[in-house]
Amino acid sequence: MTRKLHLNAFLMGVGHHEAAWRHPRTEPARLTDVRHYQELARIAERGKLDSVFLADGVALHGNVRHNALGGLEPLTLLSALAAVTDHIGLIATVSTTYNEPFHVARKFASLDHISGGRAGWNIVTSAGEAEARNFGLERPAHADRYARATEFLEVTRKLWDSWEDDAIVGDRVGGHYADTGKIHAIEHAGEHFAVRGPLNTARSPQGHPLLVQAGSSEAGKEFAARHAEAVFTAQQTLAEGQEFYADLKRRLAAHGRRADELLVLPGISPIIGSTEREALRLEKELEDLIIPAYGLAQLSTMTGIELTEDALDRPLPDVSVETEGAQSRRKLVVDLARREGLTVRQLLGRLAGGRGHRVVAGTPEQIADQLQEWFLNEAADGFNIMPPILPGGLSDFVDYVVPELQVRGLFRYEYEARTLRGNYGLERPASRYAAPREVAVAR
Amino acid sequence: MTRKLHLNAFLMGVGHHEAAWRHPRTEPARLTDVRHYQELARIAERGKLDSVFLADGVALHGNVRHNALGGLEPLTLLSALAAVTDHIGLIATVSTTYNEPFHVARKFASLDHISGGRAGWNIVTSAGEAEARNFGLERPAHADRYARATEFLEVTRKLWDSWEDDAIVGDRVGGHYADTGKIHAIEHAGEHFAVRGPLNTARSPQGHPLLVQAGSSEAGKEFAARHAEAVFTAQQTLAEGQEFYADLKRRLAAHGRRADELLVLPGISPIIGSTEREALRLEKELEDLIIPAYGLAQLSTMTGIELTEDALDRPLPDVSVETEGAQSRRKLVVDLARREGLTVRQLLGRLAGGRGHRVVAGTPEQIADQLQEWFLNEAADGFNIMPPILPGGLSDFVDYVVPELQVRGLFRYEYEARTLRGNYGLERPASRYAAPREVAVAR
Ligand SMILES: Cc1cc2nc3c(=O)[nH]c(=O)nc-3n(C[C@H](O)[C@H](O)[C@H](O)COP(=O)(O)O)c2cc1C
Ligand SMILES: Cc1cc2nc3c(=O)[nH]c(=O)nc-3n(C[C@H](O)[C@H](O)[C@H](O)COP(=O)(O)O)c2cc1C
Numbered sequence: 001m002t003r004k005l006h007l008n009a010f011l012m013g014v015g016h017h018e019a020a021w022r023h024p025r026t027e028p029a030r031l032t033d034v035r036h037y038q039e040l041a042r043i044a045e046r047g048k049l050d051s052v053f054l055a056d057g058v059a060l061h062g063n064v065r066h067n068a069l070g071g072l073e074p075l076t077l078l079s080a081l082a083a084v085t086d087h088i089g090l091i092a093t094v095s096t097t098y099n100e101p102f103h104v105a106r107k108f109a110s111l112d113h114i115s116g117g118r119a120g121w122n123i124v125t126s127a128g129e130a131e132a133r134n135f136g137l138e139r140p141a142h143a144d145r146y147a148r149a150t151e152f153l154e155v156t157r158k159l160w161d162s163w164e165d166d167a168i169v170g171d172r173v174g175g176h177y178a179d180t181g182k183i184h185a186i187e188h189a190g191e192h193f194a195v196r197g198p199l200n201t202a203r204s205p206q207g208h209p210l211l212v213q214a215g216s217s218e219a220g221k222e223f224a225a226r227h228a229e230a231v232f233t234a235q236q237t238l239a240e241g242q243e244f245y246a247d248l249k250r251r252l253a254a255h256g257r258r259a260d261e262l263l264v265l266p267g268i269s270p271i272i273g274s275t276e277r278e279a280l281r282l283e284k285e286l287e288d289l290i291i292p293a294y295g296l297a298q299l300s301t302m303t304g305i306e307l308t309e310d311a312l313d314r315p316l317p318d319v320s321v322e323t324e325g326a327q328s329r330r331k332l333v334v335d336l337a338r339r340e341g342l343t344v345r346q347l348l349g350r351l352a353g354g355r356g357h358r359v360v361a362g363t364p365e366q367i368a369d370q371l372q373e374w375f376l377n378e379a380a381d382g383f384n385i386m387p388p389i390l391p392g393g394l395s396d397f398v399d400y401v402v403p404e405l406q407v408r409g410l411f412r413y414e415y416e417a418r419t420l421r422g423n424y425g426l427e428r429p430a431s432r433y434a435a436p437r438e439v440a441v442a443r
Numbered sequence: 444m445t446r447k448l449h450l451n452a453f454l455m456g457v458g459h460h461e462a463a464w465r466h467p468r469t470e471p472a473r474l475t476d477v478r479h480y481q482e483l484a485r486i487a488e489r490g491k492l493d494s495v496f497l498a499d500g501v502a503l504h505g506n507v508r509h510n511a512l513g514g515l516e517p518l519t520l521l522s523a524l525a526a527v528t529d530h531i532g533l534i535a536t537v538s539t540t541y542n543e544p545f546h547v548a549r550k551f552a553s554l555d556h557i558s559g560g561r562a563g564w565n566i567v568t569s570a571g572e573a574e575a576r577n578f579g580l581e582r583p584a585h586a587d588r589y590a591r592a593t594e595f596l597e598v599t600r601k602l603w604d605s606w607e608d609d610a611i612v613g614d615r616v617g618g619h620y621a622d623t624g625k626i627h628a629i630e631h632a633g634e635h636f637a638v639r640g641p642l643n644t645a646r647s648p649q650g651h652p653l654l655v656q657a658g659s660s661e662a663g664k665e666f667a668a669r670h671a672e673a674v675f676t677a678q679q680t681l682a683e684g685q686e687f688y689a690d691l692k693r694r695l696a697a698h699g700r701r702a703d704e705l706l707v708l709p710g711i712s713p714i715i716g717s718t719e720r721e722a723l724r725l726e727k728e729l730e731d732l733i734i735p736a737y738g739l740a741q742l743s744t745m746t747g748i749e750l751t752e753d754a755l756d757r758p759l760p761d762v763s764v765e766t767e768g769a770q771s772r773r774k775l776v777v778d779l780a781r782r783e784g785l786t787v788r789q790l791l792g793r794l795a796g797g798r799g800h801r802v803v804a805g806t807p808e809q810i811a812d813q814l815q816e817w818f819l820n821e822a823a824d825g826f827n828i829m830p831p832i833l834p835g836g837l838s839d840f841v842d843y844v845v846p847e848l849q850v851r852g853l854f855r856y857e858y859e860a861r862t863l864r865g866n867y868g869l870e871r872p873a874s875r876y877a878a879p880r881e882v883a884v885a886r
Contacts, residue, residue, distance in 0.1 A: 022615045029613060032556040032645055034526070058545060060643040064621040070606065070645035073553035079522035080557050083477070100541065102501060102577040110516035113475040114523050134545040136637035163513065170472060172465045175734045178507040194579035200503040202475055202513035291618045 005375055005411045006230075006263055006382030006424060007402075008051045008091065009044040011037065013068050015389035016269050018298075018352045019289035021068035025392045028068040034080050037072070040391055041081040044088055047398030048412050050423050051089030051120060052081065053212075053232075053384060058098055059130035061301075066294035075107050082115035089420030091120035091212060097145050098126060098135045101155035101193055108209040109160060109201040117205030117419030122212040122232065123223075125149050127326035128301070142324050146219040151192045153211070153227055158186040160208045161431040162198035184433045207429045210420045216244065216328030225251035229426050230263040232384050234332055234356045241266055241379030263381040263424060266374070267357035270367045271388050272396040279361040286388060287349055295348035298355075302326070302333055312345040332356050354386055364400035371401075372410060448818055448854045449673075449706055449825030449867060450845075451494045451534065452487040454480065456511050458832035459712050461741075461795045462732035464511035468835045471511040477523050480515070483834055484524040487531055490841030491855050493866050494532030494563060495524065496655075496675075496827060501541055502573035504744075509737035518550050525558035532863030534563035534655060540588050541569060541578045544598035544636055551652045552603060552644040560648030560862035565655040565675065566666075568592050570769035571744075585767050589662040594635045596654070596670055601629040603651045604874040605641035627876045650872045653863045659687065659771030668694035672869050673706040675827050677775055677799045684709055684822030706824040706867060709817070710800035713810045714831050715839040722804040729831060730792055738791035741798075745769070745776055755788040775799050797829055807843035814844075815853060 010016070014026035014036075021028040030036035041052050054074035062069055074092035082090055090111065094104055104121075112119035125145035126132075132139040140148065167182035186197035213220065213228035224231045225248060235241040244266075249259045271286075273279030292312060300307045303319045311317070316337040323330055333356055337347045353359035360370050374380040387393025405411035417423050453459070457469035457479075464471040473479035484495050497517040505512055517535035525533055533554065537547055547564075555562035568588035569575075575582040583591065610625035629640035656663065656671035667674045668691060678684040687709075692702045714729075716722030735755060743750045746762045754760070759780040766773055776799055780790045796802035803813050817823040830836025848854035860866050 021620060022618060028615070028620070032647075034557045038526070057643065058549070060626075060641055063623070064626060065623045066618055066620060068620050070611075070621075070643055072556055072644060073549050076518060076522045076550055076553040076557060079519045080526045083481070083523045083526035098543065099546070100578055103542070106501070106516050107519055110519040113515055114477045114519060130639070133637075133639035135543055168513075172471070175465060175509055175732075177464060177471070177509060177511050178513070180506070180508045183503070183507060194576075196573070196576035198503055200500065200513055201515060204475075289618070 002409065005371065005405060006050045006265065007411065008053045008089070008265065008382075008384050009040065009049050009394055010053045010055070010267060010384040010386045011040055011390065012055065012386070013071055013390070015393060016354055016386040017286045017388040018067055018294060019286050019291070020389045022289040023286060023389050026389050031068050031071050034072070034077070036391070037077055037081055038084045040394055041085050041088060043391060043395050043398055045085050047402045048415060049088060049385070049398070050382070051091050051420060053091040053122065054078065054093060055122070056093040057128060057131060058095060058126065059128060059134050061128060061130065063294055063297045066291045075111060079111055079114055082111065082118065087415045087418060089118045089120055089210065089423065090115055091122055091210065093122040093124055093214070095124050095126040095131070096149040096152035097140060098131060098137070101152050102159065102195055105156040105159035105199055106201050109199060109204045112204035112206050112209055113201070117421070119204070119206065120210035120212055120420050122214050123149060123153060123228070124214055129325075139324060142217065142327060143219060146223055148192050149223060151190045154190070155186070155188050155193050155195050157208060158188055158432070159195070159197055159199040160203065161433055162186055163203040164431045164434045165203055168202060203431065206419050206421050207431070210424060210426065215326070220328060221248060221251065224248060224262065225257070226255050228262060230265055230424065233264065233266050234329065234354070234358070235266045235379070236332065236336055236358055238374060238377065238379055241374055242377060245379050261426070265382045265384050266380050267354060267384040267386050268370070269354040269357055269359045269386040269388055270393070270397060270401065271353070271359065271361035272364060272367060272393065272400060273361070274363065276362055276366065279363065282388070283361045287352070290349065290352050292345065292348060295352055299333070299344070299348065299351065302330055304330070307344060313343050315341070316344055316347060329356055353388060357386055364404050367401050368404040368408065371405065372408065375410065445852065448814065448848060449493045449708065450854065451496045451532070451708065451825075451827045452483065452492050452837055453496045453498070453710060453827040453829045454483055454833065455498065455829070456514050456833070458836060459797055459829040460729045460831040461510055461737060462729050462734070463832045465732040466729060466832050469832050474511050474514050477515070477520070479834070480520055480524055481527045483837055484528050484531060486834060486838050486841055488528050490845045491858060492531060492828070492841070493825070494534050494863060496534040496565065497521065497536060498565070499536040500571060500574060501538060501569065502571055502577050504571060504573065506737055506740045509734045518554060522554055522557055525554065525561065530858045530861060530866075532561045532563055532653065532866065533558055534565055534653065536565040536567055536657070538567050538569040538574070539592040539595040540583060541574060541580070544595050545602065545638055545642075548599040548602035548642055549644050551599075552642060552647045555647035555649050555652055556644070560864070562647070562649065563653035563655055563863050565657050566592060566596060566671070567657055572768070582767060585660065585770060586662060589666055591635050592666060594633045597633070598629070598631050598636050598638050600651060601631055601875070602638070602640055602642040603646065604876055605629055606646040607874045607877045608646055611645060646874065649862050649864050650874070653867060653869065658769070663771060664691060664694065667691060667705065668700070669698050671705060673708055673867065676707065676709050677772065677797070677801070678709045678822070679775065679779055679801055681817060681820065681822055684817055685820060688822050704869070708825045708827050709823050710797060710827040710829050711813070712797040712800055712802045712829040712831055713836070713840060713844065714796070714802065714804035715807060715810060715836065715843060716804070717806065719805055719809065722806065725831070726804045730795070733792065733795050735788065735791060738795055742776070742787070742791065742794065745773055747773070750787060756786050758784070759787055759790060772799055796831060800829055807847050810844050811847040811851065814848065815851065818853065
């Protein structure tokens with residue numbers, strides 16, 4: 001089987017561009033309308049994309065005066081999308097810093113049942129300070145967040161394994177519903193969590209949801225190399241992408257994992273036009289709608305320095321790289337400004353489209369060229385597609401870029417499987433509590 | 444407007460009878476199949492019922508060897524039901540003892556958006572000890588659980604109010620999305636919680652989900668009288684039902700509330716036959732499928748005394764009434780056994796159908812008589828309908844009992860509203876942060 005691209009539709013309100021809500025091709029009133037997201041999921045499924053992906057935070061991030069914020073919670077939303085789709089994967093972001101593993105394990109098991117095996121979990125550690133304040137806490141240190149994440153994931157995995165695959169007997173006549181020898185208390189007792197188990201939801205179609213990781217700090221990469229099956233990342237240049245890709249794949253071996261057990265999926269925001277001029281016009285339209293005050297506030301949070309309008313036409317001030325927030329994103333932004341000698345205003349323009357993710361404007365062929373280049377040159381196993389405006393940017397991608405990728409033999413014409421793991425080409429994990437089976441020998 | 448019944452379909456796996464999974468009219472393999480629940484929701488909506496209601500606990504309760512346990516998580520499930528229905532309310536049980544108010548407020552706001560204003564929250568305090576063990580905790584004392592519940596609800600209400608109704612401006616040309624003067628940090632700092640807010644989901648169609656309470660201890664009733672808009676309760680006799688009803692309605696005044704601001708909804712499990720004989724035969728079929736070991740274990744947990752098979756044909760041993768568990772349910776069970784002089788085996792038979800809720804076998808007319816009697820004699824404003832088997836018991840209720848109630852003028856022919864509050868006849872709460880409006884005076 002030849003290697004194929006994996007593509008997720010990264011959904012964000014009415015588009016990833018921070019001025020999307022002001023563009024005539026969007027309807028910001030649909031931000032809390034489930035039909036908007038159902039339409040997006042159906043478009044993505046029409047394009048045979050692997051999944052729809054929802055980011056999340058547990059605080060109101062950014063200045064809502066100037067952007068369409070305040071949308072829906074991912075897990076409840078994805079259930080409603082499961083109900084109107086059949087094949088597409090459903091990946092929700094849930095933080096390990098402000099949650100309990102029992103609840104998280106159960107909700108993903110439930111979503112996996114509801115979707116027939118299409119659930120995925122983007123495991124994040126919540127870099128923002130505002131989030132801690134909604135839970136009566138101070139934001140834990142970066143290392144502590146990842147330590148908690150590691151134990152958190154261990155507990156959820158045990159819970160998903162707590163019902164073996166064949167635990168349910170279903171003998172109605174004999175009155176024997178389940179084999180309690182195959183439903184296990186997990187008796188987890190660790191530094192952060194003490195959880196007895198078992199889970200009170202039976203083992204789900206995928207066994208475990210697909211496990212995704214999205215932090216690119218040293219701790220984040222180590223976590224990904226040990227545990228994740230896909231990594232979402234922001235990489236600006238091919239060289240950076242290749243370095244990140246090689247780094248992650250190299251780390252896998254140390255944990256006894258094969259290179260194909262982890263997919264590296266950078267984000268990309270494609271600004272699509274039927275001609276290059278049309279694409280550049282759309283890019284310019286969006287740029288003209290940017291409100292500098294909004295981006296300045298975002299950039300201040302990201303870099304940890306207070307930036308005002310006075311700073312706009314000067315270079316980015318010095319920024320320390322050590323931080324307890326999102327380490328990799330801060331580094332990316334500072335590197336970008338330095339490398340290209342950008343003023344703050346120019347930097348804001350570059351960040352407005354994808355918050356640090358790569359933005360590419362062009363024709364469907366040009367977009368396909370970019371994806372192909374990264375894919376064939378070991379910078380990506382696929383991509384998180386971040387349409388600048390929604391639904392238009394997604395339907396343009398599905399209608400014009402996907403066929404181009406299919407013709408080039410880079411992308412599927414039909415889903416290979418009904419589960420997200422199946423379409424990602426990943427195995428279904430066995431329960432750790434199951435007795436090893438005798439291997440049948442073919443004679 | 445004449446007073447009308449309110450009816451919820453209390454959904455539980457393949458039926459409320461503990462032997463439902465063994466009955467030929469059920470399919471226990473559908474326990475984790477979303478289509479089973481979607482079918483149930485559609486049946487209930489066809490019958491114009493007010494809502495579907497899902498109970499929940501965060502531990503595997505009961506002996507799964509002998510019962511079909513391990514189903515889906517309510518909030519994820521209800522989102523998937525919202526997607527295939529238009530009018531029916533969606534009430535999920537969520538505990539205040541092992542959750543964080545920010546998450547709970549957000550998920551209900553999200554469900555309320557997704558369903559177009561049909562979300563309800565059954566607020567419980569988790570009486571079981573096993574639940575605490577899944578969160579590294581000892582079960583808090585009864586009074587402490589209710590104290591936490593009170594503050595928890597206060598925080599969620601503030602969060603739901605944190606976006607005023609008219610906070611979203613949506614001025615695309617001017618670049619003004621929301622009026623930040625109408626989105627409020629809640630700055631809650633109490634004994635159990637410190638939450639800054641605002642919520643990161645905009646105010647939902649109902650403002651707050653419908654608030655339901657389901658504990659009938661002294662603390663539970665006080666909580667309900669202060670905060671709840673509906674009370675689910677288990678009452679065995681008309682006299683008990685009347686006493687409970689009068690008690691609750693009386694308490695409302697002390698909190699400045701009108702009697703019609705809280706609906707009292709006892710549970711009832713109707714065993715329906717086209718003749719009385721047929722109903723009794725179904726009851727007997729289910730009784731014959733009971734596994735005493737299962738009920739014994741349940742009763743042991745409920746009463747706090749270890750009961751073995753030896754105890755079956757003797758009266759229930761002495762049970763102390765003070766407990767840190769579910770106070771009102773223990774009292775109900777002990778009273779029932781004493782009042783009717785039941786042996787343990789007989790008591791198990793009585794509990795198998797409805798776990799302490801009233802079970803009534805009969806023709807549609809006889810069932811309607813029972814509902815009418817309680818409704819007209821101030822024992823109920825409506826009922827939680829607990830079909831012994833599902834989906835059959837629910838479709839029988841909808842197809843035969845509902846028309847009988849409609850003909851008698853006791854139940855709606857059409858939904859009055861699109862929201863759950865609307866159908867319950869309850870007001871939409873205003874945001875506490877909104878400036879008082881000038882009242883327009885009609886001239
Ligand atoms: C594509 C992508 C999506 C992300 N989505 C989220 C998100 O939804 N919520 C969140 O808290 N962090 C999100 N992150 C951030 C990281 O997961 C991580 O929490 C943060 O960057 C800190 O980790 P680091 O220091 O290892 O980079 C995302 C990152 C990437 C690359
Ligand atoms: C109809 C009904 C449904 C209930 N559903 C739940 C439930 O789903 N989960 C739960 O933990 N408790 C449930 N309860 C129990 C109570 O809400 C409460 O937690 C328990 O009875 C202890 O409160 P009490 O001591 O005030 O009775 C239910 C009670 C009734 C009457």
